[in-house]
Amino acid sequence: MSDITDISALEALYGTPAEASIIKVADHLTPLYAKWIRASRFVVLTTVGPEGTDGSPRGDVGPVAHMHDAKTLLIPDWRGNNRMDSLRNIVRDGRVSLMFMVPGSNTVVRVNGQAVVSVDEGLLHQFEQKGAHPRSVIKITVAEVYTQCARALIRSELWAGSPKAPDLPTVGAFLAEAKEGYDGESYDAQWAARAEKTMW
Numbered sequence: 001m002s003d004i005t006d007i008s009a010l011e012a013l014y015g016t017p018a019e020a021s022i023i024k025v026a027d028h029l030t031p032l033y034a035k036w037i038r039a040s041r042f043v044v045l046t047t048v049g050p051e052g053t054d055g056s057p058r059g060d061v062g063p064v065a066h067m068h069d070a071k072t073l074l075i076p077d078w079r080g081n082n083r084m085d086s087l088r089n090i091v092r093d094g095r096v097s098l099m100f101m102v103p104g105s106n107t108v109v110r111v112n113g114q115a116v117v118s119v120d121e122g123l124l125h126q127f128e129q130k131g132a133h134p135r136s137v138i139k140i141t142v143a144e145v146y147t148q149c150a151r152a153l154i155r156s157e158l159w160a161g162s163p164k165a166p167d168l169p170t171v172g173a174f175l176a177e178a179k180e181g182y183d184g185e186s187y188d189a190q191w192a193a194r195a196e197k198t199m200w
Contacts, residue, residue: 049089104165
């Protein structure tokens with residue numbers, strides 16, 4: 001049997017995470033995480049329900065998610081195919097995960113938390129596109145937010161040929177924000193060479 005079935009075996013295989021993997025995790029939207037998410041027009045929303053899991057792409061002409069406060073994100077639910085897989089899951093099980101992307105950037109910002117589907121009139125009227133309003137708004141309470149290792153996007157060359165990403169916080173900047181005295185500039189300067197040696 002070659003399947004790993006317990007956590008101790010998994011940890012023995014992979015070892016312990018590096019310091020940067022731990023200190024970058026925040027329990028709220030810090031100023032740099034908020035800036036990054038405001039630049040993102042695309043997010044993958046993952047939900048879970050009795051039938052299993054669902055991953056749904058969400059996109060908008062401006063920020064795909066709007067920061068209500070440091071613990072709350074709002075995503076208007078614009079027209080789709082009316083399957084409502086994500087919404088059905090959220091109504092029954094509020095656990096959600098999100099992956100925010102910006103074309104040209106190999107950084108992915110991830111958010112885990114709890115969501116509800118709201119039809120509050122005040123929320124709905126915050127969002128308007130050409131006179132239309134969403135039928136509902138997904139309101140997410142942030143439990144944790146962090147950056148994802150860039151190797152997957154580098155290996156896939158996802159943004160090959162895309163224009164350079166806008167002025168966004170770097171992973172080193174996120175780390176320096178998370179831990180006083182952390183040398184984020186050195187982290188960023190050394191990242192490309194380190195990634196090249198550990199890509200596969």
